[in-house]
Amino acid sequence: MAYQALYRKWRPRTFDSVVGQEDITNTLKNAIKRGTVSHAFLFAGPRGTGKTSCAKIFAKALNCTNLQDGEPCNQCSNCLAADEGAMADTMEIDAASNNGVDEIREIRDKVKYAPTQGKYKVYIIDEVHMLSMGAFNALLKTLEEPPEHVVFILATTELQKVPATIISRTQRYNFKRISQTALEQRMKYILDQEKIKYQDKAIAVIAQVADGGMRDALSILDQLLSYEKDSIEYDAALEITGFAAKEKVEQILLAILQKDAAAALSLTKAELKNGASSKNILDELIDLATNALITIKADGQSEHNFLSADFVKQIENVPLERYFKVITAANTALNDLRFTNQQQIPLEVFLIETTNEDQAAETTAPAASATVSENVADPVKRPDDLKTEVTALKKQVVELTEQVAQLKKRQLTNSDQIFHLDNEVAATTTTAKKTAEATQTKKRRKKVKNDQAGKQNRKQVYHVLENATKQDLQAIKDVWPDLQSVLGVSQRALLDVLEPVAASQDQVVMKCKYTLWFEKASSDDDLLGILTDQIAKFTQHDYEIVLVPDSDWLTVRKEFLQSHRDEVLKRQKEVKSDEELENSTADQNQEVIKKAQDLFGDAVNIKD
Ligand SMILES: [Zn+2]
Numbered sequence: 001m002a003y004q005a006l007y008r009k010w011r012p013r014t015f016d017s018v019v020g021q022e023d024i025t026n027t028l029k030n031a032i033k034r035g036t037v038s039h040a041f042l043f044a045g046p047r048g049t050g051k052t053s054c055a056k057i058f059a060k061a062l063n064c065t066n067l068q069d070g071e072p073c074n075q076c077s078n079c080l081a082a083d084e085g086a087m088a089d090t091m092e093i094d095a096a097s098n099n100g101v102d103e104i105r106e107i108r109d110k111v112k113y114a115p116t117q118g119k120y121k122v123y124i125i126d127e128v129h130m131l132s133m134g135a136f137n138a139l140l141k142t143l144e145e146p147p148e149h150v151v152f153i154l155a156t157t158e159l160q161k162v163p164a165t166i167i168s169r170t171q172r173y174n175f176k177r178i179s180q181t182a183l184e185q186r187m188k189y190i191l192d193q194e195k196i197k198y199q200d201k202a203i204a205v206i207a208q209v210a211d212g213g214m215r216d217a218l219s220i221l222d223q224l225l226s227y228e229k230d231s232i233e234y235d236a237a238l239e240i241t242g243f244a245a246k247e248k249v250e251q252i253l254l255a256i257l258q259k260d261a262a263a264a265l266s267l268t269k270a271e272l273k274n275g276a277s278s279k280n281i282l283d284e285l286i287d288l289a290t291n292a293l294i295t296i297k298a299d300g301q302s303e304h305n306f307l308s309a310d311f312v313k314q315i316e317n318v319p320l321e322r323y324f325k326v327i328t329a330a331n332t333a334l335n336d337l338r339f340t341n342q343q344q345i346p347l348e349v350f351l352i353e354t355t356n357e358d359q360a361a362e363t364t365a366p367a368a369s370a371t372v373s374e375n376v377a378d379p380v381k382r383p384d385d386l387k388t389e390v391t392a393l394k395k396q397v398v399e400l401t402e403q404v405a406q407l408k409k410r411q412l413t414n415s416d417q418i419f420h421l422d423n424e425v426a427a428t429t430t431t432a433k434k435t436a437e438a439t440q441t442k443k444r445r446k447k448v449k450n451d452q453a454g455k456q457n458r459k460q461v462y463h464v465l466e467n468a469t470k471q472d473l474q475a476i477k478d479v480w481p482d483l484q485s486v487l488g489v490s491q492r493a494l495l496d497v498l499e500p501v502a503a504s505q506d507q508v509v510m511k512c513k514y515t516l517w518f519e520k521a522s523s524d525d526d527l528l529g530i531l532t533d534q535i536a537k538f539t540q541h542d543y544e545i546v547l548v549p550d551s552d553w554l555t556v557r558k559e560f561l562q563s564h565r566d567e568v569l570k571r572q573k574e575v576k577s578d579e580e581l582e583n584s585t586a587d588q589n590q591e592v593i594k595k596a597q598d599l600f601g602d603a604v605n606i607k608d
Pocket of ligand 1: 064076
């Protein structure tokens, strides 16, 4: 059997096999059992937490003919059809790619027809927040009066972008991040089943990077297996996730706590050089500092207790304030990272800042230990005082943890606010239109980017030539002067070096006069994006741009014409004798020239 990605292979097929969302799966199971199913559900939560899986299981259960205690049987014909994606009554729509009003209108029109195979027609709309305002309105109409046999399951990673009018008409379920322990357990279970060896440390790193998302966790495993084949190793996990080794982070944190700027900087640089990212180092430092705090000062158990004994011993006497400062500063640095391309700078500033504080913090340390020694000298007071001290410390730790959580939340809220603003702005129709256009633009740009790698590929040019039409080329040539007038100065310069030379219904080959420019233009996504957008705007048609350097173009064109000629020759050979063929050479050339003229206009000069 062909290799199947772990994520796909181990996708849950029953509610009980969905990890970490027990509250939700139990409620859904009960609804199915009791037959009290609402018409619209909204599954919200971070990526990879089981929303789509649950939607699929739910859809399957709704039409299963042999329910097993609220679970789909996975054996009846409806279940099997659903597993193969062949269930006619279940429609899956990815709003990220189908954001148009038309698709939703189509739903509205078809929704009234009864299901063909099962009891319910189920519409799963993934990434529903990506729908355009018009599409939302069309959806709303359907949600207002849904036919009896219809169930909508909307899924989103960005609830704040879904209009309140939609949210209020749905039964909402909030999917939460899957805990590290649950992620680790699931990964280990799968690897055991697959008979793949692993190091516990490697699994812990992957769970940390996956940040509550099962899909990410399994896809990292897949990546690792694609080059390790039969084992999951710690070093490889670090390399692929861009994480710094735990013991290295411990060393960095120690250097910070000991205010050894030089050591902190050089250790960090070494990790960056090894492939760790600034973001991950900061994340890990926060994690480690928080764990250290909880473990040592409050004598509690953190979820992730990997602190080495040696490390614990060295940080025993560090005052609480130091941790708090490190955590706060690291959070600030993380925030700063989002606004700079120089990822190393916020990290370095953080290191220097935290290793070079005023004396205030230092004076607290000896004072604190002095209190302790006084207490030791006075055995009568000792137990009570210590108890008070521990209680105070515990309280402080709780406060600190809350502060960290709030800091993290604040970062989220900030982005939430931006999204809210986005929403308000989009509410006016004109802007909504712009938003839709922007999404289109993004899509086009993404396409440009994705296809970038193959740009130089002559095969691609060849493909366009095979489907080329004179009309399409003419359409683009016609709007060329229009483009001149709408593009900025620097972009206009590009038009001077580019020339559309062939076009099919959805692609256009542009010859680039200079090789140097070809490289520059090929790697400039924005420029190509703008050009693609403008061509689409003026021709009312989407063309993907295929760039080709002047020199290559001549070769490809010649090859194409030659092969076309060979084809004509071959066809003629099949029906004509050699003698006749001799006479028809002239016709043959005529035909090739005609074809060439069709494609490239008049400027054709074929040499034998
Ligand atoms: Zn079934």
